[in-house]
Amino acid sequence: MRHVLIIGGTGMLRDTSEYFIKKGHFVTLLARTNYRMDAIKAEYPDKEKNIFTISQDYTEPEKALNGIKMSIDTFGPVDIAILWIHTSGEEFSNLIKTFLFSHSPKTTIFQVWGSASVNPKSFTQKNWKEKYPNRYKEIFLGYKRKNGSVRWLTNSEISEGIIKAVQENDSESIIGR
Ligand SMILES: NC(=O)c1ccc[n+]([C@@H]2O[C@H](COP(=O)([O-])OP(=O)(O)OC[C@H]3O[C@@H](n4cnc5c(N)ncnc54)[C@H](OP(=O)(O)O)[C@@H]3O)[C@@H](O)[C@H]2O)c1
Numbered sequence: 617m618r619h620v621l622i623i624g625g626t627g628m629l630r631d632t633s634e635y636f637i638k639k640g641h642f643v644t645l646l647a648r649t650n651y652r653m654d655a656i657k658a659e660y661p662d663k664e665k666n667i668f669t670i671s672q673d674y675t676e677p678e679k680a681l682n683g684i685k686m687s688i689d690t691f692g693p694v695d696i697a698i699l700w701i702h703t704s705g706e707e708f709s710n711l712i713k714t715f716l717f718s719h720s721p722k723t724t725i726f727q728v729w730g731s732a733s734v735n736p737k738s739f740t741q742k743n744w745k746e747k748y749p750n751r752y753k754e755i756f757l758g759y760k761r762k763n764g765s766v767r768w769l770t771n772s773e774i775s776e777g778i779i780k781a782v783q784e785n786d787s788e789s790i791i792g793r
Pocket of ligand 1: 623624625626627628629646647648649650652672673674675700702704705730731757758759767768769770771
């Protein structure tokens, strides 16, 4: 059983969160809205003890980090962290990576970058990949082309792609094109 931390796992990544819960892992979810995390928990009453929820805005980075430290006290070091963090959470994004890389030697981080809503170039890129080539992975959300037109990915396509990227552990994955 592994400890999987998912930041932003209640929206388009909900299926990702549920996948790891169903697999029987310890899952920590961080998002602002409690009822959306509770709704996920309610789906898996037999797994309730395996789910740690942190209702916290990541624009308050220290408070968000404290929540994650509590989850580590409960479930042990994070094995897999999936980060879906908007630009407003840049400070937290750097803080959580710094913390996990220095305190949990076995953590692999998968950072999800959106094609439009989040521009990776707008983040102050510390060279995570150079520093942690085996532990820092990036997942880019692309688009789908069908019958000559282009559309965004559906939530289930996004989650399927993320789960595959985690399983295959590639340093860079693109979902769609
Ligand atoms: N290339 C593509 O196809 C592509 C790329 C990007 C997005 N999209 C689409 O765009 C839609 C919207 O994406 P989205 O990111 O806005 O929504 P989302 O994934 O549905 O929600 C963002 C997640 O982050 C959490 N969150 C947001 N702000 C937070 C904060 N300040 N502190 C802590 N947690 C926070 C949210 O929970 P709380 O609100 O409870 O905090 C939620 O869990 C998605 O449904 C997706 O299909 C498509």
